[in-house]
Amino acid sequence: MKELLDLYLSFFKMGSVTFGGGYTMLPILKRECVEKKRWVSDEQVMDFYAVSQGLPGIIAVNVAVFIGYHVRRTAGGIAAALGCVSPCIIIISIIAAFLSNFQDNIYVKEAMTGVSICVVALILDAVLGLWKKGVKDKLGVAVCAGVFVLMEFTSVSPIPIIVGAALLGVSYKTLAAKKEAAK
Incomplete structure (x- = not known):
């Protein structure tokens, strides 16, 4: 309590x-x-x-x-x-x-x-x-800048932007893990 x-x-x-x-x-x-x-x-x-x-x-x-x-x-x-x-x-x-x-x-x-x-x-x-x-790497900076531009200068809803950024992050990390495993 x-x-x-x-x-x-x-x-x-x-x-x-x-x-x-x-x-x-x-x-x-x-x-x-x-x-x-x-x-x-x-x-x-x-x-x-x-x-x-x-x-x-x-x-x-x-x-x-x-x-x-x-x-x-x-x-x-x-x-x-x-x-x-x-x-x-x-x-x-x-x-x-x-x-x-x-x-x-x-x-x-x-x-x-x-x-x-x-x-x-x-x-x-x-x-x-x-x-x-x-924001830990160049991809993070690029995604941050892209999201800022989309949010500030377009009328795109935040929902697809968040989903897209999440998918991009998962894809990037998956590809990086596969490259690392292939070494």
């Missing part, structure tokens, strides 16, 4: 300071779940993020479920997910109750501007971390 409460509270803390989506959660998640609690490894976090991107729903919640499930199976997944979404529910409820008082407040507008700038820095940190873990 203590471990479930620990999962809930850890993800509650992360959820309460994660503005801007799942990628802004990555530096906090790595510090809390990889370095401090040692629930998962860096590689597992990257795998959870990769799979979460292809699933419906919020990336941060999906990753929380994966980590919670890894730690304490179904109950852990539920505890982590609830911890991740509880701060949002509380904050949205408070804002909804007082929305008319906040919408024209100059301090709230300026605070949100500051939060937006912070979100950009957190996403950049996450991108650099993902780059270091995921």
Whole structure:
């Protein structure tokens, strides 16, 4: 029971300071779940993020479920997910109750501007971390550049791009293994 409460509270803390989506959660998640609690490894976090991107729903919640499930199976997944979404529910409820008082407040507008700038820095940190873990060779650089171009300059859905990149990665590794075995 203590471990479930620990999962809930850890993800509650992360959820309460994660503005801007799942990628802004990555530096906090790595510090809390990889370095401090040692629930998962860096590689597992990257795998959870990769799979979460292809699933419906919020990336941060999906990753929380994966980590919670890894730690304490179904109950852990539920505890982590609830911890991740509880701060949002509380904050949205408070804002909804007082929305008319906040919408024209100059301090709230300026605070949100500051939060937006912070979100950009957190996403950049996450991108650099993902780059270091995921892009390991020339093929990785080429795939990353190709996906960026497709996403930025076309209207191609991310789903076939993700599937295509996965198939390319599997094909490349299979061919590399066959070449190595033939030596």
